[in-house]
Amino acid sequence: MADSSTPTHPGLRNVQRILAVSSCKGGVGKSTTSVNTALSLARYGLRVGLLDADVYGPSLPTLLRPASPQLFQNEEGLILPLEIHGMKVMSFGWIDPEQQRGPAILRGPMVSQVVSQLATRVEWGDLDYLVIDFPPGTGDIQLTLTQQLPIDAAVIVTTPQQLSFVDVVKGIQMFDTVNVPTVSVVENMSYFQCESCGEKMRIFGEGARKQLIEQFGFTHTMEMPLDPRLSAMSDAGTPMVLESPEDPVSQLYYELAERVHGEINRLQSEEAGIPTLSYNVGQNCELTYPDGRIIEINPFELRLACKCAECVHEFTGEQLVKAEDLDPDVYPEAITPVGRYAASVKWSDGKCASIYPYHYLEEKFSSPDA
Ligand SMILES: [Zn+2]
Incomplete structure (x- = not known):
């Protein structure tokens, strides 16, 4: 849980919980996971904000396509977030539209500063969850962010490739150093489901899930299918859970949101028993x-x-x-x-x-x- 000595930031005053969505590498579907998880949490009646903290490649401008991405400030000088699909959302891409093309030329220390300002200088208002789509990696930028922001829990996104187990453990350990529990590991592109027989084909092999359970005792893992519709819908600005709420893939996101919410509740309750x-x-x-x-x-x-x-x-x-x-x-x-x-x-x-x-x-x- 967040350190109680963490100073309260003006924009985060009324934010109950901050959930970081992180990945060791880019291109593993982290932003798609963030958006669909945030929307799934909102579907349960929770008040949700979503911050796209990936200053190198902001993805919310594409994933959510606001009608008029114009930002305003309130009298305190805090930026007012955009409201899309019932969520409060903010992206570096809307602050500096240049960043939507080409990579940001910010250096490491500046990046974490920009991101924490983005989180703390936005008037998020009353939120049950602020979901932060972290910049990919487990380096200084990410570590600084976890120290600067009162993050309650993390979700780590990965894909089933050979070194992914090591990467995931690195991610879990980074959050552990600041006492932030990882509440779920999401393995994207985990299997391809045959349309006619329903069989799950693991074209990339078993992935980190099994190893995490057996060697690390980490049981909160989720597998997402390799589904071309997921990225197509993301590119079109119509997230899966909004476009096809009854689809089995959307159901998996609801399950993920439920599990994350349940696990955070469990950890925050007094019975949380780490021996x-x-x-x-x-x-x-x-x-x-x-x-x-x-x-x-x-x-x-x-x-x-x-x-x-x-x-x-x-x-x-x-x-x-x-x-x-x-x-x-x-x-x-x-x-x-x-x-x-x-x-x-x-x-x-x-x-x-x-x-x-x-x-x-x-x-x-x-x-x-x-
Ligand atoms: Zn031994």
Whole structure:
């Protein structure tokens, strides 16, 4: 959640929640995801604003096509956002129409300054959500933005390509450094659905989703189909969820909006329970939940439960390291939380980089009668 010491910005006074939509690379459908997610949130009766913070290639002017993109200021000098399809929207492309053609010639530090001014000097008014379509990347610009703006949660957009898992983890970690939880990873162009038989063809392979669930304990992923209509509608300025609200693809966006909203609610509620894994010399490891519940785990059993590529075969799932291969007195030398989902353990035997998703530990070690 946003740091409580973050100063209140004039334009953001009455904004309840800020959701960042981010991607490691351009061209993965981040803006299409932002627009359709924002419109889906609005469909549930929530008051939604959408900021196109991509100063290098503002896309809202194309995606939403306002009739008259003329901006006005109020008496406080704050810019009044445009109102389109029931949302308040703002894009750098409307401030400087030159930017709609050709790339911006702004340098890094200026970019984050321009973007945070864009967010804070606009009179957003009463909003349940401000969705910010982030500039692509996980560099200084993006990090500065996450520090300057009171962002509540992030959605990371990716496509199923070889290095996408590493990219997504980089994105999750960037938001983690400022304590902003990633509430969903959206994999665009994930599959192509056969029109006659309905079969999902994964032409680009499995993508990061499976790996995120298995290795990182991150379960909030969504898959979007490769659907030529999506980009065609975006290019025409008629987003999918408006043009074809009953379409199965639109339904996926509603589901995404629902999940994001639900997850943010869950995290903000008091029961949000991120456990801590600890070890005291000579005793069992303990997975302690904020409500006081404790799951005890024998250090040797925990060591044996390592799921790294050296212990468990990546594709067959075969157990490669057996109990007899391990030091019976093995113990954790260091335990470090990995985001909100897992803990990494450095072992006394010096082998393995073990990452244990909390949900995996809970499933494996909580006794059924507890
Ligand atoms: Zn291992």
